[in-house]
Amino acid sequence: MTFKTTVAAVAAAACTLLALPASAQFAKAEEAIKYRQGSLFVIGQHFGRIGAMVNGKLPFDAKAAQDNADIVAAMAALPWAGFGPGTDKGAPHKAKPAVWSEQAKFNEHAQTFQTEAGKLAAAARTGKLDQIKAAFGPAAQSCKSCHDAFRNR
Amino acid sequence: MTFKTTVAAVAAAACTLLALPASAQFAKAEEAIKYRQGSLFVIGQHFGRIGAMVNGKLPFDAKAAQDNADIVAAMAALPWAGFGPGTDKGAPHKAKPAVWSEQAKFNEHAQTFQTEAGKLAAAARTGKLDQIKAAFGPAAQSCKSCHDAFRNR
Numbered sequence: 001m002t003f004k005t006t007v008a009a010v011a012a013a014a015c016t017l018l019a020l021p022a023s024a025q026f027a028k029a030e031e032a033i034k035y036r037q038g039s040l041f042v043i044g045q046h047f048g049r050i051g052a053m054v055n056g057k058l059p060f061d062a063k064a065a066q067d068n069a070d071i072v073a074a075m076a077a078l079p080w081a082g083f084g085p086g087t088d089k090g091a092p093h094k095a096k097p098a099v100w101s102e103q104a105k106f107n108e109h110a111q112t113f114q115t116e117a118g119k120l121a122a123a124a125r126t127g128k129l130d131q132i133k134a135a136f137g138p139a140a141q142s143c144k145s146c147h148d149a150f151r152n153r
Numbered sequence: 154m155t156f157k158t159t160v161a162a163v164a165a166a167a168c169t170l171l172a173l174p175a176s177a178q179f180a181k182a183e184e185a186i187k188y189r190q191g192s193l194f195v196i197g198q199h200f201g202r203i204g205a206m207v208n209g210k211l212p213f214d215a216k217a218a219q220d221n222a223d224i225v226a227a228m229a230a231l232p233w234a235g236f237g238p239g240t241d242k243g244a245p246h247k248a249k250p251a252v253w254s255e256q257a258k259f260n261e262h263a264q265t266f267q268t269e270a271g272k273l274a275a276a277a278r279t280g281k282l283d284q285i286k287a288a289f290g291p292a293a294q295s296c297k298s299c300h301d302a303f304r305n306r
Binding site for chain 1: 178179187188191198202224
């Protein structure tokens with residue numbers, strides 16, 4: 001099984017899960033909220049380490065960039081299952097009601113991020129900072145545009 | 154890159170990270186704590202879904218078992234970087250002081266879990282429930298023994 005296949009398999013699994021009611025995946029809404037917050041936080045940490053290299057705040061380390069990008073790509077499919085029906089309440093969170101009222105748009109953002117994360121991991125495998133920079137921009141933009149539309153500050 | 158290689162690469166990356174001071178990976182201790190809690194929670198959710206099939210609480214679904222086991226295996230290397238020096242304070246958590254005072258023993262537990270998670274993913278790829286059951290037991294035991302020794306209730 002290639003890495004790409006693994007990412008695709010995890011993505012497919014997450015899509016399957018998305019189609020189920022939250023109750024089928026999480027014992028209660030609180031768990032779904034902790035799950036999405038936890039997975040997004042872990043993704044954000046690894047994504048941020050690539051960003052620090054892209055922005056010159058950390059020296060470029062091709063292996064570290066690839067490791068971090070692989071983790072981001074492998075996890076990019078996960079958080080969305082935690083936004084199922086009925087998970088707008090149950091624990092403190094920053095998700096706007098639009099996540100549930102504009103679900104198609106939200107899912108589109110989630111899909112864009114997964115696509116960009118895959119491209120970033122592919123770029124990181126070249127070991128070239130300029131390729132990573134080129135892929136990092138659109139990936140970071142996909143985070144920002146979703147946060148702007150669907151996350152309270 | 155095979156899935157096994159991916160898991161090994163992520164594990165190697167996490168080991169590299171473990172060798173660095175927490176400040177090199179996380180902006181502050183609070184982030185390290187959120188990181189380890191988030192990654193362990195996500196792992197626990199996916200692990201629990203396999204457990205529900207193993208214990209007959211959910212009907213056996215070979216594909217779902219494999220998807221969940223792949224996620225557990227891919228993430229099994231991550232949480233440990235969040236237990237670096239100076240991360241015993243900074244946010245509420247349940248880690249016992251022994252995590253830092255008996256670091257070699259803690260690392261051994263972390264390593265055992267990664268090994269068992271890899272075996273569980275391999276068992277899940279056979280698509281056979283009896284193989285999954287056989288691998289699930291030791292994996293679950295590795296969670297429990299670490300929690301007993303290093304996590305407050």
